[in-house]
Amino acid sequence: METAAFVAAVGITLITIFQISLALGAPAGGAAWGGRYPGVLPTRLRVASGFVGVFFYPVVVVFVLDAGGVVETGLADGSGARWFMWILAGLFTLGALANFASKSKVERLFWGPVALIIAVSCGIIAAGM
Secondary structure, three states: OHHHHHHHHHHHHHHHHHHHHHHOOOOOHHHOHHHOOOOOOOHHHHHHHHHHHHHHHHHHHHHHHHHOOOOOOOOOOOOHHHHHHHHHHHHHHHHHHHHHHOOOHHHHHHHHHHHHHHHHHHHHHHHHO
16 A cells, blocks of 8 residues: 555645646646646636645645555544545546546646556555555
8 A cells, every 4th residue: 555655646746746837827738727728827727726736735645645554644544534535536537537538638648647547546545444
């Protein structure tokens, strides 16, 4: 489970860095949000990218590392932790499917596989809890 947690954490960290860069105005909008906005994202999507990059994904990384036995924070303690790992596996699977279906080549060829690897890793952790 530790390897799966490490793999998921690296993938989520990549997504985090990318989302924060988008929020800060990186001209990479064509590689996110369905590829509809080449260049700098519109303000509302920059805010959304900033929110997930600063608040959501970092907590998910810590949770995954805790659930996988890499760190002990207490975040993944309790009866709901296993279910939350299955929810994360499902959400990243949906994200992978959306990326594979995207018009954006970068989403199809890079972010789709990254999300799928994270989903499988989360599923391995959930199954082992």
